Amino acid sequence: MLVSMAGKQLFFLVLTVLGVGCTAGPQPQHALLPPASPAPVAQPPALSELNQTLAAVALQAAAPVGDYRIGPEDLLQITLFNVPEGESNATPRVTEARVSQQGVITLPLLGQIPASGRTTAEMEKILKERYATYLRNPLVGVTVKEYRSQRVSVIGAVQRPGVFELTGPKTLIDLLSMAGGVSQTAGRQVHLYRQGPNGRESQIFDLYTLLRRPGADPAELAKLIVQAGDIINVPEAGMFFVDGAVKRPGSFPLNRPYTLSQALSAAGGVDFELAKTSEITVIRRQGGNEIATVSYNFDAIKAGRAPDPAIEAEDVIVVPVSGAKYFVRRFVGSLIHGVSIGSFMY
Numbered sequence: 001m002l003v004s005m006a007g008k009q010l011f012f013l014v015l016t017v018l019g020v021g022c023t024a025g026p027q028p029q030h031a032l033l034p035p036a037s038p039a040p041v042a043q044p045p046a047l048s049e050l051n052q053t054l055a056a057v058a059l060q061a062a063a064p065v066g067d068y069r070i071g072p073e074d075l076l077q078i079t080l081f082n083v084p085e086g087e088s089n090a091t092p093r094v095t096e097a098r099v100s101q102q103g104v105i106t107l108p109l110l111g112q113i114p115a116s117g118r119t120t121a122e123m124e125k126i127l128k129e130r131y132a133t134y135l136r137n138p139l140v141g142v143t144v145k146e147y148r149s150q151r152v153s154v155i156g157a158v159q160r161p162g163v164f165e166l167t168g169p170k171t172l173i174d175l176l177s178m179a180g181g182v183s184q185t186a187g188r189q190v191h192l193y194r195q196g197p198n199g200r201e202s203q204i205f206d207l208y209t210l211l212r213r214p215g216a217d218p219a220e221l222a223k224l225i226v227q228a229g230d231i232i233n234v235p236e237a238g239m240f241f242v243d244g245a246v247k248r249p250g251s252f253p254l255n256r257p258y259t260l261s262q263a264l265s266a267a268g269g270v271d272f273e274l275a276k277t278s279e280i281t282v283i284r285r286q287g288g289n290e291i292a293t294v295s296y297n298f299d300a301i302k303a304g305r306a307p308d309p310a311i312e313a314e315d316v317i318v319v320p321v322s323g324a325k326y327f328v329r330r331f332v333g334s335l336i337h338g339v340s341i342g343s344f345m346y
Contacts, residue, residue: 050256051181053211058177068168070115070123071149071228074099078107078127081139096145109134120144152226154179156234157186172224173210175232182207185253187237194230207234208256238313242267245275245319259308260296263317270298276322282309283316 070076076097083093097105103116110130115123120142131138150166152175159180172192176182190210192203210224226232237255240263247268260282264270270277277298284292300306311317 050207050211054173054181055177057211058171058174068119068144068147068150068166069228070099070118070120070144072099072101072103072116073148074115074144074150075146075148076105076115076120076123077143077145079141079143080131080135081141082135082137099149116149150228152228152230152232154232154234156232157183157236158234159183166226166228169225172205172226172232175226176207176234179232182234182255184255185236186234186255187253188256189235191233191235192226192230193233194227240311240313240315240317242317242319245271245321247271254311254313258311260298260311260317261301261308263311263315264298264319267317270319274321276320279320281318281320282311283318284312285314 076099078095078097080093092108095107097107099105099115103114104112105115106112107127110127113123113126113130118126123142124140127140127142128138131140144167147165147167151163152166152170153163154175155161158176159182161179164175164178170178172190176190186207188207190205190207192205194201194203205224237253239251240254240258241251242263243249246264247270249267252263252266258266260280264280280296280298282294282296284294286292294309296309297306301308
């Protein structure tokens with residue numbers, strides 16, 4: 001008897017659900033601000049692939065066109081190869097000289113010599129001419145023993161932000177690789193700030209465009225060679241927000257182009273047992289305080305009957321809860337569970 005009565009109750013409840021439609025069931029409260037404590041977001045696969053490509057391009061461009069330019073605080077080692085070891089009548093065979101803040105070095109016999117801004121090859125030529133006054137056909141070698149002048153700062157959304165010393169010509173891609181690659185909050189832009197003759201200059205690069213050409217020739221990569229004092233900034237990406245009947249609602253970085261389908265996937269996917277997929281809403285600011293609300297039929301998008309729209313920064317995506325589905329899960333599901341237990345007990 002218990003089973004029979006429960007079955008009748010279940011029958012009438014299902015009829016009630018079909019009559020209720022989509023008005024029953026709680027709808028989520030939406031806001032244009034992210035949740036206070038959004039669920040942690042796993043690093044998207046595209047980001048790890050991006051960093052792998054970044055490292056690969058840096059390796060391919062390991063020897064760009066150009067030579068290291070000596071700067072203040074660098075330590076130079078000067079070797080006179082045709083001076084016998086231990087002979088110091090005129091000058092020692094090996095001499096170290098620190099470049100001053102004024103960009104000069106001081107050597108025995110020769111005095112002060114401008115060094116800042118010159119390559120080691122240029123210094124060898126100058127020193128050979130100067131030593132020719134004291135030595136017959138001097139053979140001079142110049143190497144940089146310590147690099148202290150060529151520093152570049154990498155800030156923003158990278159794995160290891162900091163100040164990096166250049167030990168030779170480096171490109172923008174090299175520095176991003178040295179900083180461990182971009183982080184999961186990084187956007188697709190890279191900003192380069194440089195002190196030029198007319199003041200501070202800035203350049204903006206699209207990271208994805210840079211890495212689409214891993215086989216670029218050295219002359220092209222040389223255009224991206226960084227200079228001492230440069231600041232490389234990787235701004236954080238804008239965010240988009242997903243709320244409602246998804247498996248992991250919260251805020252997510254817009255670190256690559258996203259469509260509506262991809263944004264829902266980032267939120268763990270739609271909860272099809274609850275979602276009303278025919279009326280997914282995107283709330284978007286259009287400047288100032290103006291807000292636009294557009295509804296999309298996700299079923300039509302999945303079937304290829306409608307385009308998959310692009311998501312923009314600060315978009316709020318709302319997947320509404322179907323009243324009928326909510327009622328079936330909340331009440332009918334509980335009743336079915338109760339019927340099963342009652343049958344077992346009977």
